[in-house]
Amino acid sequence: MNPMSTQPANNDFTVKIANVNGTGSASANTLLMKAFFRMGIPVAGKNYFPSNIQGLPTWYEIRVSRDGYICRSGRIDVMVAMNAQTYRKDLADVAPGGYLIYDSTWPRDRQLARGDITVLGVPLARLCNERFTRARERVLMKNIAYVGVLAALLDLDLEVVKGLLRESYGAKAQLLDANQAAFDLGYDYARANFSCPLPFRAQAMGATSGHIMIDGNTTAALGALFAGATVVGWYPITPSTSVIDAFKRHAERLRKDPQTGRTNVAIIQAEDELAAIGMVLGASWNGARSFTATSGPGVSLMGEFLGYGYFTEIPAVLVNVQRCGPSTGMPTRTQQADIMACAYASHGDTRHVLLFPANPEEAFYLTAEAFNLAERLQTPVIVLTDLDIGMNDWMCRDLQWDDAYQPDRGKVMSAEQLEKIEKFHRYLDVDHDGIPWRSLPGVHAKGAYFTRGSGHNMYGAYTEDAKEYQDVVDRLRRKWDTAATLVPAPEVDCSGRHRVGIISVGSCDGAVREARARLAASGVGTDYLRVRAFPFGQAVQDFLDAHERIYVVEQNRDAQLRALLLLETRIEQTRLVPVLHYDGLPVTAASIVDGINQDMAKGQAA
Amino acid sequence: MSYIAKPKVVHPGLPRNELGLSLRDYEGGMSTLCAGCGHDSITAALVQAAFELSIPPHRMAKLSGIGCSSKTPAYFASASHGFNSVHGRMASVATGANAANNELTYIGVSGDGDTLSIGLGQFCHAIRRNLNMLYIIENNGVYGLTKGQFSASADVGSKAKKGEVNQQPPIDPCLLALSIGCTFVARSFSGDKEHLVPLLKAGIRHRGFAMIDVISPCVTFNDHEGSTKSYSFTRQHYQPAVYADYVPPAQEIRSGQAAGSVQAVTMHDGSRVLLHKVGADYDATDRLAAFGYLSRHQAGGAIVTGLLFIDESQPDMHEVQGTPAEPLNSVSYARLNPGQRGLDSIQARFR
Numbered sequence: 001m002n003p004m005s006t007q008p009a010n011n012d013f014t015v016k017i018a019n020v021n022g023t024g025s026a027s028a029n030t031l032l033m034k035a036f037f038r039m040g041i042p043v044a045g046k047n048y049f050p051s052n053i054q055g056l057p058t059w060y061e062i063r064v065s066r067d068g069y070i071c072r073s074g075r076i077d078v079m080v081a082m083n084a085q086t087y088r089k090d091l092a093d094v095a096p097g098g099y100l101i102y103d104s105t106w107p108r109d110r111q112l113a114r115g116d117i118t119v120l121g122v123p124l125a126r127l128c129n130e131r132f133t134r135a136r137e138r139v140l141m142k143n144i145a146y147v148g149v150l151a152a153l154l155d156l157d158l159e160v161v162k163g164l165l166r167e168s169y170g171a172k173a174q175l176l177d178a179n180q181a182a183f184d185l186g187y188d189y190a191r192a193n194f195s196c197p198l199p200f201r202a203q204a205m206g207a208t209s210g211h212i213m214i215d216g217n218t219t220a221a222l223g224a225l226f227a228g229a230t231v232v233g234w235y236p237i238t239p240s241t242s243v244i245d246a247f248k249r250h251a252e253r254l255r256k257d258p259q260t261g262r263t264n265v266a267i268i269q270a271e272d273e274l275a276a277i278g279m280v281l282g283a284s285w286n287g288a289r290s291f292t293a294t295s296g297p298g299v300s301l302m303g304e305f306l307g308y309g310y311f312t313e314i315p316a317v318l319v320n321v322q323r324c325g326p327s328t329g330m331p332t333r334t335q336q337a338d339i340m341a342c343a344y345a346s347h348g349d350t351r352h353v354l355l356f357p358a359n360p361e362e363a364f365y366l367t368a369e370a371f372n373l374a375e376r377l378q379t380p381v382i383v384l385t386d387l388d389i390g391m392n393d394w395m396c397r398d399l400q401w402d403d404a405y406q407p408d409r410g411k412v413m414s415a416e417q418l419e420k421i422e423k424f425h426r427y428l429d430v431d432h433d434g435i436p437w438r439s440l441p442g443v444h445a446k447g448a449y450f451t452r453g454s455g456h457n458m459y460g461a462y463t464e465d466a467k468e469y470q471d472v473v474d475r476l477r478r479k480w481d482t483a484a485t486l487v488p489a490p491e492v493d494c495s496g497r498h499r500v501g502i503i504s505v506g507s508c509d510g511a512v513r514e515a516r517a518r519l520a521a522s523g524v525g526t527d528y529l530r531v532r533a534f535p536f537g538q539a540v541q542d543f544l545d546a547h548e549r550i551y552v553v554e555q556n557r558d559a560q561l562r563a564l565l566l567l568e569t570r571i572e573q574t575r576l577v578p579v580l581h582y583d584g585l586p587v588t589a590a591s592i593v594d595g596i597n598q599d600m601a602k603g604q605a606a
Numbered sequence: 607m608s609y610i611a612k613p614k615v616v617h618p619g620l621p622r623n624e625l626g627l628s629l630r631d632y633e634g635g636m637s638t639l640c641a642g643c644g645h646d647s648i649t650a651a652l653v654q655a656a657f658e659l660s661i662p663p664h665r666m667a668k669l670s671g672i673g674c675s676s677k678t679p680a681y682f683a684s685a686s687h688g689f690n691s692v693h694g695r696m697a698s699v700a701t702g703a704n705a706a707n708n709e710l711t712y713i714g715v716s717g718d719g720d721t722l723s724i725g726l727g728q729f730c731h732a733i734r735r736n737l738n739m740l741y742i743i744e745n746n747g748v749y750g751l752t753k754g755q756f757s758a759s760a761d762v763g764s765k766a767k768k769g770e771v772n773q774q775p776p777i778d779p780c781l782l783a784l785s786i787g788c789t790f791v792a793r794s795f796s797g798d799k800e801h802l803v804p805l806l807k808a809g810i811r812h813r814g815f816a817m818i819d820v821i822s823p824c825v826t827f828n829d830h831e832g833s834t835k836s837y838s839f840t841r842q843h844y845q846p847a848v849y850a851d852y853v854p855p856a857q858e859i860r861s862g863q864a865a866g867s868v869q870a871v872t873m874h875d876g877s878r879v880l881l882h883k884v885g886a887d888y889d890a891t892d893r894l895a896a897f898g899y900l901s902r903h904q905a906g907g908a909i910v911t912g913l914l915f916i917d918e919s920q921p922d923m924h925e926v927q928g929t930p931a932e933p934l935n936s937v938s939y940a941r942l943n944p945g946q947r948g949l950d951s952i953q954a955r956f957r
C-alpha cells in the first residue's frame with residue numbers, strides 16, 4: 001500500500017483466505033502467493049493457524065505491495081470466505097469497497113450481507129462435485145478452484161500459474177490434470193459471471209528477481225548447517241519444530257560425506273528441553289558445534305543449564321522462535337515476549353548474548369554468526385526470532401555464503417600448544433579480554449580440568465572462598481564488555497535532523513519502516529535504530545543520547561525491550577515511550593503510526 | 607576444602623600397565639567425603655579398573671550430576687576431563703558429549719537421588735538410546751549432600767536416622783533398567799572391591815549403556831540399625847547370583863577360571879566376560895529370566911548382585927543414528943560446508 005493511500009490499487013492490495021485447517025489449502029495458498037512473486041511483484045504470505053490438526057479456523061493473508069512493504073497490512077481488500085464458522089467475522093473484516101468471495105453452493109442468510117462491499121458467490125463445491133469423484137479430491141480441489149477465481153479477478157499470468165502447477169505436480173500427470181482442471185473451473189466461472197478483472201489487479205513488475213520466498217525457520221536451520229553445526233539436541237514445540245525439520249532435510253542432502261556415505265550430523269530428539277540443552281552443552285564442551293531450537297516454554301525449562309553454561313563458559317546456540325506466552329495456550333501466534341526471560345535466563349548473576357534477526361534473511365546470517373560468537377565468547381548465545389519470521393514466507397534477497405568462510409572456533413588450545421605450556425588453567429584471563437582459553441577432552445593430558453558450577457576459582461580449581469568466587473564473576477562481567485564490542489551493530493537510519501527516534505527489534509522492522517514512511521508523509525520525521533544484539537553496545541547509547549523522545553516499538557505487553565534499555569544504558573524513563581502490540585498477530589504499520597500520533601497529540605495538549 | 611593434586615611419587619617397584627602408567631596416574635584430588643563413605647571405595651575401584659584396562663587417562667571423560675556421589679569424579683583420574691553438571695542431568699550431557707566424540711571412554715557417576723528422582727527421565731532415555739557409557743549409581747538410600755532425606759531407592763520399612771520409617775515402594779534401578787532395554791545391568795557393593803572391579807571393567811568395555819548399581823553406605827545419615835542400606839545390613843543380605851570375571855582380548859582363559867557353570871560373553875573389542883553362576887539356573891543373557899530372578903529373590907529380602915544381564919548385540923546410539931565412524935568433532939569444516947553451490951541448489955526451490 002502506498003504510505004498514504006487507504007484504497008487498493010494495482011499491485012497494492014491484500015487477499016485473505018478463511019478456511020478450515022486440515023482441508024489441504026496450504027498448497028493452493030502457496031500457489032497463489034508464488035504466482036504474484038513470479039510475476040515480479042513484492043508479496044508476503046502470513047498464515048494464521050490454530051493449534052490443531054483438523055477442523056478449526058485458519059486464515060492465510062497475502063499482501064501484494066508494489067512498494068515492497070511486506071508486513072501485515074491490517075486491511076483486507078479481497079476475502080475468500082471458505083469457512084461457514086467464521087463467515088460473519090470474515091465478512092466484517094473486509095475493508096469498505098472490498099470484495100468477498102464465498103461458496104454459493106449453499107444459500108447464504110440475507111442478514112449476512114453488507115452494502116459497502118461486493119459479494120461474489122461461486123458454487124465451488126458444486127463445480128468440484130460435478131467434476132471430481134473422490135471425496136478427498138473434492139475437498140482439496142475447491143481450494144485450487146478459488147485460486148482460479150482469484151486469477152481471473154486479479155488478472156494473474158496464466159502461464160506463470162501453469163508453470164507453478166507443473167513444478168509441483170509435473171511428475172504425477174493425473175494430479176497435474178486434476179489441479180489444472182480445478183483451476184480452470186474457478187477461472188472460467190469467474191470470467192463468465194463477473195466483470196474481470198477488478199479495478200485493482202496484478203501487473204507484472206520486475207521487483208522480485210534476486211529474491212527468494214522463504215521462512216525463517218528454514219533459514220535459521222541453513223545458518224546452523226553452513227556454520228558447521230554437527231550435533232543437535234531438540235524437543236518438538238511449535239513454532240520451532242520446523243527449524244530442526246529443515247536442518248535434518250537439508251543435512252541429509254548436503255552433509256552426506258562422499259567418503260563414508262554417512263551424514264555428518266547427529267540429530268537427537270531429547271526427552272524434554274532440559275535434556276536438549278544438556279546435550280548441546282555436552283557436545284560443545286567436547287568441541288562440536290551444537291545447537292537447539294525451542295520456544296518460550298522450552299527456554300523456561302532450560303534455565304538451570306543456561307546459567308551453568310554461562311558460568312562454566314561452554315558455547316551453545318539456542319534458537320528461540322517466540323510465540324505467545326506465558327505458559328501454553330496460543331502456540332501458533334506470534335510475540336516478542338521472551339526478551340527479558342532470555343537476557344537473564346537462569347538463577348544467579350547471569351546474562352546472555354542475544355541476537356535479533358528481523359526477517360528470514362537475517363535469521364540465516366545471525367544464526368551462523370551465533371556459532372562464532374558462542375565459541376569466541378564461550379557462552380550460550382540465543383537467537384530470538386518469532387513465529388512470524390519463523391513460519392511465514394517472506395520475500396528475501398538471495399542468501400550468500402562466502403566460500404572463503406572459516407569458522408571462528410575461539411580460544412581452544414591445540415595438543416601442540418598444551419604440550420608447550422607449563423600448566424593449563426581453564427579460567428585464567430591471560431589475554432585481558434575476559435575470555436580464557438579452553439581445552440577439549442581427549443586432546444592432551446595437560447588440558448584436563450574439571451568443569452563445575454559456581455565453585456571454581458580463576459584457575460579452575462574447586463573453591464568456596466569468597467574472594468576467589470568474586471574474582472571469577474567480575475571477570476565474567478569483563479567478558480560481557482568484550483561481548484558488547486563483538487556482537488552485530490544495530491541497524492541505524494539517522495539523519496541527525498530529527499528529535500524523534502524509533503527503536504525497534506526483530507520482526508517489527510517491516511512495519512516500522514512502513515510507519516516511518518507514513519509519518520514522514522504527514523510531516524513527522526523520525527530516525528530509526530533497530531537493535532540486532534544484546535549487549536547493546538555504544539551505537540545504541542549514542543542514538544539514545546541524540547534524541548529527545550524515543551518510541552520503543554515491540555510486540556509484548558510489558559515493554560521488555562524498553563525495560564532492558566532502561567537497565568542497560570544511561571537513559572531516563574520519560575524519554576523512552578513504549579509503542580506496543582501484543583495480540584498474537586504480527587504488528588501492522590497502522591498500529592505504530594497510531595501509537596506515535598497519540599503520544600504526540602498528548603504532548604501538544606499538555 | 608581445596609583441590610589438592612597428590613604428588614605422583616612413583617616407587618620403582620610399583621606395578622605398571624601396558625601404557626607404562628602406575629595406579630597413581632589414575633588417581634585424582636583428595637576426597638572431601640566423610641571418612642568411611644562407601645563412595646570413596648567405589649572411586650578406588652574405578653582407579654583400579656581404569657589402570658588395569660590401560661585406558662589413556664586423557665581419553666577418558668568423567669561426568670556426574672550433583673550429590674556427594676557426583677563429587678567423586680574429582681577424586682580419580684585428574685588427567686581426564688571432568689564434567690560435574692547439574693542435578694539429575696548428567697545423562698543428557700553425556701549424550702551430547704558422546705554424539706560429538708564417540709572415541710572417548712565415558713564414565714558417569716551418579717547417586718540414587720540424582721538418578722532415581724530428579725534425573726529419572728534422563729536416566730531412562732539414555733538407556734533407551736543405548737548410549738555407550740558406564741553409568742554408576744552410588745546407592746545409599748538417602749540424599750547425602752542435603753543431609754539424609756529418603757531417596758527413591760529407600761526400601762519400605764527402612765528407618766531414617768531420626769526414626770522416620772519409609773513407606774513408599776522403592777524404585778529398583780536394576781529392575782527398571784531391565785524393563786526398558788538396558789543392555790548391561792549389574793549390582794555390586796562398595797564394600798566388595800574384588801567383585802566390583804571386574805564389573806567396572808566389563809561395563810567400560812561394553813558397547814552400550816552399562817548400568818552398575820553399587821550399594822554404597824552413607825556412614826553419616828544411613829548406616830544405623832534399621833536402615834536397609836547400612837554396611838551390616840548389606841553384608842547380611844548380599845546374595846551374589848553371578849560373579850563376573852573380565853578377560854582382556856589377548857589373554858587366554860585360565861583353566862581354573864572356566865571351572866563349573868561358567869558362561870563366557872564376548873565383548874565388541876574381543877575381550878570376554880566370564881560369568882560364574884552361583885545358582886545353576888541363572889542365565890545373564892535372558893532378560894526375562896533375570897527380571898524374574900531379581901523380583902523373586904528381592905521379595906525375600908535378598909540384595910542380588912553380579913552382572914545380572916548383558917546383551918552385546920544391540921546397536922548403540924551411533925549405530926541407530928547412522929553417524930559416521932569418525933568423531934563428529936573432528937570432521938573438518940571443509941567437509942561440513944556445502945558452499946555457495948549447495949546454497950544455490952537449495953534456494954532454487956524457493957523462487
Ligand SMILES: Cc1ncc(C[n+]2csc(CCOP(=O)(O)OP(=O)(O)O)c2C)c(N)n1
Binds near residue numbers: 717
Ligand atoms: C535443581 C537442584 N535441586 C536440588 C538440589 C539440592 N541437592 C543437592 S544434592 C541432592 C541429592 C543428592 O542425592 P544423591 O544423588 O543420592 O547423592 P548422595 O549425596 O547421596 O551421594 C540434592 C537434592 C540441587 N543441587 N539442584
Ligand code: SF4
Binds near residue numbers: 826
Ligand atoms: S554424607 Fe553420606 S554420602 Fe555424603 S560423604 Fe558423608 S557418608 Fe558419604
Ligand SMILES: [Mg+2]
Binds near residue numbers: 673719747748750757
Ligand atoms: Mg544418595
